[in-house]
Amino acid sequence: MKLPRLHRIALCFNANKIFDRDVIAGIAAYLSSRRASWDLFLEEDFRLRLPGIAQWQGDGIIADFDDPAVAQALAGSRIPVVAVGGSYADERDYPPNVPYVATDNFKLIKLAYEHLVEAGLRHFAMFSLPEAMENRWAQERENAFRSLMRRDNLEPEIFRGQRTSAPSWDEAVAQQIAWLNGLPKPVGIVAVSDARARQLLQACLMAGIEVPEQVALIGIDNDPLARVLTRVPLSSVIQGTHEIGRAAARLLDQLLAGAPLNTARILVPPAGINVLASSCHEPVKNARVMRARHFIRQYACQGIKGDQVADYVGVSRSTLEAYFRKELNCSVHDEILRFKLDAATSMLSRDSCSTADVAQRCGFTSIQYLLAVFKRELGCTPREYQARVATTGVSGLSEGAALFRAGAHGAAARVDSPRIVG
Numbered sequence: 001m002k003l004p005r006l007h008r009i010a011l012c013f014n015a016n017k018i019f020d021r022d023v024i025a026g027i028a029a030y031l032s033s034r035r036a037s038w039d040l041f042l043e044e045d046f047r048l049r050l051p052g053i054a055q056w057q058g059d060g061i062i063a064d065f066d067d068p069a070v071a072q073a074l075a076g077s078r079i080p081v082v083a084v085g086g087s088y089a090d091e092r093d094y095p096p097n098v099p100y101v102a103t104d105n106f107k108l109i110k111l112a113y114e115h116l117v118e119a120g121l122r123h124f125a126m127f128s129l130p131e132a133m134e135n136r137w138a139q140e141r142e143n144a145f146r147s148l149m150r151r152d153n154l155e156p157e158i159f160r161g162q163r164t165s166a167p168s169w170d171e172a173v174a175q176q177i178a179w180l181n182g183l184p185k186p187v188g189i190v191a192v193s194d195a196r197a198r199q200l201l202q203a204c205l206m207a208g209i210e211v212p213e214q215v216a217l218i219g220i221d222n223d224p225l226a227r228v229l230t231r232v233p234l235s236s237v238i239q240g241t242h243e244i245g246r247a248a249a250r251l252l253d254q255l256l257a258g259a260p261l262n263t264a265r266i267l268v269p270p271a272g273i274n275v276l277a278s279s280c281h282e283p284v285k286n287a288r289v290m291r292a293r294h295f296i297r298q299y300a301c302q303g304i305k306g307d308q309v310a311d312y313v314g315v316s317r318s319t320l321e322a323y324f325r326k327e328l329n330c331s332v333h334d335e336i337l338r339f340k341l342d343a344a345t346s347m348l349s350r351d352s353c354s355t356a357d358v359a360q361r362c363g364f365t366s367i368q369y370l371l372a373v374f375k376r377e378l379g380c381t382p383r384e385y386q387a388r389v390a391t392t393g394v395s396g397l398s399e400g401a402a403l404f405r406a407g408a409h410g411a412a413a414r415v416d417s418p419r420i421v422g
Helices: 018-034 067-072 107-116 133-151 168-183 196-206 224-228 243-257 289-304 306-313 317-328 332-350 355-361 369-380 384-392 397-405
Strands: 007-012 036-042 060-064 081-086 099-105 124-127 188-189 215-220 233-239 265-266 272-274
Touching: 018 060, 018 243, 060 067, 067 133, 081 133, 081 243, 081 289, 099 107, 099 243, 107 133, 107 215, 107 233, 107 272, 124 133, 124 196, 168 196, 188 196, 196 215, 196 224, 196 265, 243 265, 289 306, 289 317, 289 332, 306 317, 306 384, 317 332, 332 355, 332 369, 332 384, 355 369, 355 384, 369 384
Parallel strands: 007 036, 007 060, 060 081, 081 099, 099 265, 124 188, 188 215, 215 233
Antiparallel strands: 233 272
């Protein structure tokens, strides 16, 4: 039996970035499904090094062309190159004579913006990056935001801020806080990436700006690390990165098989939104309830009690309870438990963790208490919930929230909001 030819392929990515890692995962998925014989070259530490790449003795290259230095280094390559990167409104901005698979920047921003509109917000802004050649993708997202604002007869509000660096960190945060304080409230903010969204979320918490009551925030990338590093879970648009990787690998595979060069652009839409607490805006009239929920959202999983919430707000426990009953039709304890239950269901949906870990990390005093809460509010055990998510592929955005808000208990209560929405 004649074995297929082994092709030597270079992947020119900075795999320290979530976008690049997920595209590489899509390439791997294509190779696994097709049993393609590729010998892949990728730097051991995942960084991209360009010197000499044009002279690489291989059969093909897939590269991230969002970096202009990569596009320049591979211009005129003697071996087939497939590019991936962001989409452009102007066709002239695409590299010539190179197959190109793009994340659809306009649709990314449109999905994020429409999510904030559906939350009932009327004021909108964007947190972007300083203008630079390596940030062309961010400027394209700015242009998409401007287009959507003008379509809806709104004035686009865009803040770029500074580059991230240790020496200028304090100054950068001060500028972000000043910008946030100057925005009309409540406001929905689209960040061009999860990294920028995380920075802005930290600025909100430092300035005592309630998220999402005053600032509803959504990023782009669905970066698991960004979620871990924020006290308020971060909503994010999920890019179609796996499909980008599969499409790029398919194009290169066709070129290696002798297909004619096809320089048409392939635009890949977003896969959906991971809706978490940072964008779940619910209009709250009472400022003390708003402040209390801001505190609960950050510290519920650390085992806080109602008295601590009241101390933070600066009113008596009974007064705060009356505010909660009038505004939210629930107790302070109910609200704390809701956030703990949300954290537990989210953890079970994405991690293969033990019940003991869930109880400890989500602020439940014992495994028995966690089991009792799940049985009472969701009608199942944590393991049964995890099995259901694994079977259906869909988990509740806020099962606890849906049940508490409905005043319902047990398995018969309906969960309205899926976590992943397309």
